[in-house]
Amino acid sequence: MAEDKEHAFWYNMRTGEVEHGLQSTSLDRVGPFNTREDASHALEKLRANSAKWSEDDARDAR
Template sequence: MAEDTEHRFWYNLRTGAVEEGMVSLAVDRVGPFATREEAAHALEKLRANSAKWAAEDAAEDR
């Protein structure tokens, strides 16, 4: 069964807006998120993931 992306939420990196469905170009958006609230906090999640991955990479380099 295919994922219903038209009823999911995306964060537009260019405008900072939360969008329902694939409104913007793929290069400008991240997601999908299940709720508008999750999409609104996309940058926080991206920063947290980046920090986690950087720490994991640094630990592997030791």
Template sequence: MAEDTDHLFWYNMRTGAVEQGFQSPSIDRVGPFQTRVEAEHALEKLRENSAKWAEEEAEDNR
């Protein structure tokens, strides 16, 4: 079953705007997110994931 992308949200990294559906090129956006609020906090989530992955990588290299 295909996902209904018209009702999902993306964060546009170039403009800083939250978009519903495919409005901008994929290179400019991250997501999808289920809600507008989740998309508004995309940068925080990316930072959290980045820190977690760096920590995991450091553990693997010990």
């Protein structure tokens, strides 16, 4: 993850666009990401994390 949030890349959930820097409200964006490429794959990363967390929860419930 990017440490310099003002110069990092973000994925805007409302527009589906990658942004450079803090352009939109925090409610609309996810990130930060180090590269535009990483930010462009934000939804894939979110889906993968969600699936992993669901699997972890199911395993813990046993």
